[in-house]
Amino acid sequence: MTLILWSILGYLLGSIPFGLAIARALGLGDLRKIGSGNIGATNVLRTGNRPAALATLLLDSGKGAIAVLMARHFGGETAAFLAGGAAFLGHCFPVWLGFKGGKGVATFLGTLIALHWPLGLIACAIWALSAAIARISSLSALLAAALSPVFAWAMGRNDLILVAMFMAVLIFIRHKANIARLLDGTEPRIGGKR
Numbered sequence: 001m002t003l004i005l006w007s008i009l010g011y012l013l014g015s016i017p018f019g020l021a022i023a024r025a026l027g028l029g030d031l032r033k034i035g036s037g038n039i040g041a042t043n044v045l046r047t048g049n050r051p052a053a054l055a056t057l058l059l060d061s062g063k064g065a066i067a068v069l070m071a072r073h074f075g076g077e078t079a080a081f082l083a084g085g086a087a088f089l090g091h092c093f094p095v096w097l098g099f100k101g102g103k104g105v106a107t108f109l110g111t112l113i114a115l116h117w118p119l120g121l122i123a124c125a126i127w128a129l130s131a132a133i134a135r136i137s138s139l140s141a142l143l144a145a146a147l148s149p150v151f152a153w154a155m156g157r158n159d160l161i162l163v164a165m166f167m168a169v170l171i172f173i174r175h176k177a178n179i180a181r182l183l184d185g186t187e188p189r190i191g192g193k194r
Helices: 002-014 018-025 041-045 050-075 077-092 105-115 117-134 137-154 158-174 176-184
Strands: none
Touching: 002 050, 002 077, 018 041, 018 050, 041 050, 050 077, 050 105, 077 105, 077 158, 105 117, 105 137, 105 158, 117 137, 137 158, 137 176, 158 176
8 A cells, every 4th residue: 555655646746747837937838839749848948948947857857856765765665666657657647637748858867866876877978968969859868768778787776677668668659759750850959950
C-alpha cells in the first residue's frame, strides 16, 4: 500500500502543468495554442520569455526530483523509483489536462539526477553537447534518453536500467512527430532555423 501511495503521489506531482500555469500567469497565452502546442519549457521559450522558460524547466525537472527524494526519505529506495517513474508519467499524461501533457524531457532529467546524480549529469551532458553541436532540442532529448539505459548498465546500476528504459521509450513515443521531421530534415533548430 505504501508503494501504491507513493506512485499516486508521484503521478499527481508530475501532473502539475507548470509551463501552462506560468504562461497564463504572465499573460503569454495558452501554450497548447502556441508553437508545438507542448506545455514544456521549449514551447514556453517560443513565447519569447526566457525567464518563464527557465522557470518551467526548473519546476518541471524539480517535480521529478522532489517526488524521488520525498519517496526515498519516507518510503525507501523502491518507493523512490516508483514515485520518479510515476512523476514522469504524470507529466506526459496529466489527469488535469485530459492526459495530454508534455514530452517529459525536463522531468526525465530531474528524475534521473535525484535517482542517481552521476547518471543524471551524464544525461544532461549528452543533451547539452548534442544541442551545442546540432542545435536541435528534440534530437538532443532523444540521444540523452536512448543512452541513459546504456550508461546505467555501464555503471553497473542494473536497478536504474528499467526505469531509464521506461522513460526513454515514453520520450520516443512523445517525440513521434519530431522523429518524422528529423528524418525528412524539417525539424526546427534552436533559434528558429530549420
